[in-house]
Amino acid sequence: MGKYYDMLMEDVRVREGLKACMNCGVCTGVCPAAEFYNYDPRQIISTVQTRDDDAIEELLRSETIWFCGQCMSCRPRCPRGNTPGYVIQGLRALSQRLGFFVESEKGRQQLAIKRIVGENILNTGYCIVPKMVVPEMHQEQGTVWRWIYAHDKEVYSQFTPSYRTEGAGALRKIDEKSLEEIHRIFDVSGGTKLFDDIERFSDRKAREMGYDGATHEYMMETYTKNSMTEE
Amino acid sequence: MKRANWTEYQKAIADDKYYYARSCIRQNFYPGSEKAFLEILHKDLGRDIFDDPLHTSCTGIGYHSDIVPLETIMTVVARQFSLMNDAGYENFVTSCITSFGIYTEILSTWEEFPETEEKTRENLFKATGREFVKPKNLAHTSDVMFHFRNEIAGRMKRPLINARTGEPLRVVEHIGCHYAKIFPSKGIGGSEFPYVLAGMIESWGGNVVDYPERRHCCGFGFRNYLVQANRGYSIANSHKKLESMAPYKPDFIVCNCPGCTMFLDRWQYTIAEMDGTTYGDDGHGIPVLTYEEMAGLVLGYDPWELGMQMHQVDVEPLLDKMGIDYDPSAKYLGRNGKYIGKPEPAAVNCSSQNNTIYDIKM
Numbered sequence: 001m002g003k004y005y006d007m008l009m010e011d012v013r014v015r016e017g018l019k020a021c022m023n024c025g026v027c028t029g030v031c032p033a034a035e036f037y038n039y040d041p042r043q044i045i046s047t048v049q050t051r052d053d054d055a056i057e058e059l060l061r062s063e064t065i066w067f068c069g070q071c072m073s074c075r076p077r078c079p080r081g082n083t084p085g086y087v088i089q090g091l092r093a094l095s096q097r098l099g100f101f102v103e104s105e106k107g108r109q110q111l112a113i114k115r116i117v118g119e120n121i122l123n124t125g126y127c128i129v130p131k132m133v134v135p136e137m138h139q140e141q142g143t144v145w146r147w148i149y150a151h152d153k154e155v156y157s158q159f160t161p162s163y164r165t166e167g168a169g170a171l172r173k174i175d176e177k178s179l180e181e182i183h184r185i186f187d188v189s190g191g192t193k194l195f196d197d198i199e200r201f202s203d204r205k206a207r208e209m210g211y212d213g214a215t216h217e218y219m220m221e222t223y224t225k226n227s228m229t230e231e
Numbered sequence: 232m233k234r235a236n237w238t239e240y241q242k243a244i245a246d247d248k249y250y251y252a253r254s255c256i257r258q259n260f261y262p263g264s265e266k267a268f269l270e271i272l273h274k275d276l277g278r279d280i281f282d283d284p285l286h287t288s289c290t291g292i293g294y295h296s297d298i299v300p301l302e303t304i305m306t307v308v309a310r311q312f313s314l315m316n317d318a319g320y321e322n323f324v325t326s327c328i329t330s331f332g333i334y335t336e337i338l339s340t341w342e343e344f345p346e347t348e349e350k351t352r353e354n355l356f357k358a359t360g361r362e363f364v365k366p367k368n369l370a371h372t373s374d375v376m377f378h379f380r381n382e383i384a385g386r387m388k389r390p391l392i393n394a395r396t397g398e399p400l401r402v403v404e405h406i407g408c409h410y411a412k413i414f415p416s417k418g419i420g421g422s423e424f425p426y427v428l429a430g431m432i433e434s435w436g437g438n439v440v441d442y443p444e445r446r447h448c449c450g451f452g453f454r455n456y457l458v459q460a461n462r463g464y465s466i467a468n469s470h471k472k473l474e475s476m477a478p479y480k481p482d483f484i485v486c487n488c489p490g491c492t493m494f495l496d497r498w499q500y501t502i503a504e505m506d507g508t509t510y511g512d513d514g515h516g517i518p519v520l521t522y523e524e525m526a527g528l529v530l531g532y533d534p535w536e537l538g539m540q541m542h543q544v545d546v547e548p549l550l551d552k553m554g555i556d557y558d559p560s561a562k563y564l565g566r567n568g569k570y571i572g573k574p575e576p577a578a579v580n581c582s583s584q585n586n587t588i589y590d591i592k593m
Contacts, residue, residue, distance in 0.1 A: 069452025127292035154565030159262035170258035191303035
């Protein structure tokens with residue numbers, strides 16, 4: 001009893017975000033995720049503060065913890081100083097550490113985020129770059145984005161002297177030494193380990209689901225599949 | 232009165248000598264805004280702001296989509312501070328709201344849990360041999376623009392006034408959630424009545440529109456946009472805001488967060504394509520501006536030099552209202568006036584069907 005609660009409490013965000021919830025539901029009232037999903041942050045806090053291992057493990061394996069958009073609208077409104085969004089961050093970190101995230105469709109999406117955003121950080125030093133926002137995968141980016149994407153050098157060079165080249169300016173190429181520093185930071189501070197964990201647990205789950213490991217096809221399924229909109 | 236509540240939330244904003252950290256999203260979608268910010272600071276206001284080629288992303292989008300651990304982002308942030316030290320600056324300004332939230336949260340966490348700062352120092356030294364001193368002043372770039380709002384008003388060429396009617400323009404301001412919802416005391420006006428954009432609008436002649444969903448999130452939601460399967464969350468929340476503001480007939484929307492600017496622009500396009508709904512005048516979209524673009528127009532910058540051709544929702548209806556002279560045929564040109572085609576028509580745009588006013592003539 002309380003094993004998972006103790007693990008959660010190792011995370012300073014959970015210590016900061018979980019005082020004593022009185023179940024008023026203000027967090028749920030302002031929550032954009034509750035607006036869209038069948039989601040109730042109050043319930044999450046309520047479950048965690050029971051310290052019940054079975055109930056917390058169920059959360060760690062659930063879709064529920066992956067709905068939050070981390071806008072943190074809950075934080076300034078809670079009359080008791082809780083931050084459900086911080087508790088969610090702690091739950092997700094633990095779910096990934098223990099490999100439970102692959103047991104939910106939304107949790108499995110972590111592989112896609114790791115491969116798209118995570119690897120881009122290591123390769124370019126940025127979370128996103130224009131060539132990553134492929135119009136076919138981003139129809140919402142509109143006709144203007146198709147035009148920008150097709151003529152990126154012509155468009156960006158009007159606003160930066162160093163588009164994809166070294167030197168100061170927007171979208172500059174980040175120098176090798178700086179990128180090496182970022183890589184070493186990931187190595188010593190747990191970033192690389194988290195990437196490896198996400199790959200390893202995803203690979204095991206993918207095989208269980210009949211894929212030949214965490215292949216590109218498996219990753220694309222996690223990126224596109226939304227069974228909540230299916231009959 | 233509630234209206235004056237913002238005055239309780241003030242913060243110190245450095246007056247000069249800034250270290251500038253760019254934004255992943257702003258430089259991708261609004262590179263003209265970052266360029267304009269630096270030009271306004273340098274040329275119009277005569278301030279020293281350093282654009283350092285050595286800094287990287289803060290990794291905030293990865294952190295808030297849970298693929299970058301807290302210890303890692305703390306160490307990346309510590310490296311940025313170390314770079315600021317190397318360059319000889321003490322005032323850190325960041326172009327991104329996610330980053331501003333990250334820096335604010337990390338500085339506060341180091342105060343509250345000193346062992347995390349100690350661990351970060353250890354990690355940074357081990358990884359890079361670097362040490363760091365924390366910034367004396369931390370601000371978002373919109374704070375800096377707010378700080379200079381009266382100086383800018385003194386140099387104003389085009390106020391936020393409808394040139395045809397003489398009435399103030401009606402402006403919706405949208406504040407990025409991470410500007411003040413995480414640490415209300417670090418934002419001008421706090422989280423309930425943020426004044427950072429409203430102050431600029433009022434100083435430059437416009438009227439701020441109040442509407443029910445003014446403080447609702449734009450719907451980015453990190454993993455809820457990054458993963459294609461989740462994007463319904465994102466558009467649904469933008470839709471809620473647009474429906475709520477439309478009856479107040481805003482002339483334009485202005486945001487301090489680069490992500491919000493992009494989403495409120497692009498989801499208007501998507502909604503128009505999906506069911507034909509548009510929210511602006513005469514079947515058009517509502518133009519969505521960055522605060523740098525708003526300041527740039529007020530100071531007399533050319534809209535295409537500000538990069539406003541990179542918006543999906545056309546900005547011409549606003550330019551016309553403000554009485555701005557612009558060259559419609561120059562809108563979509565490349566470097567040195569090279570013709571590089573133009574975007575396909577879209578339902579949300581002025582030029583979508585047979586409107587030839589804004590159309591580029593070949």
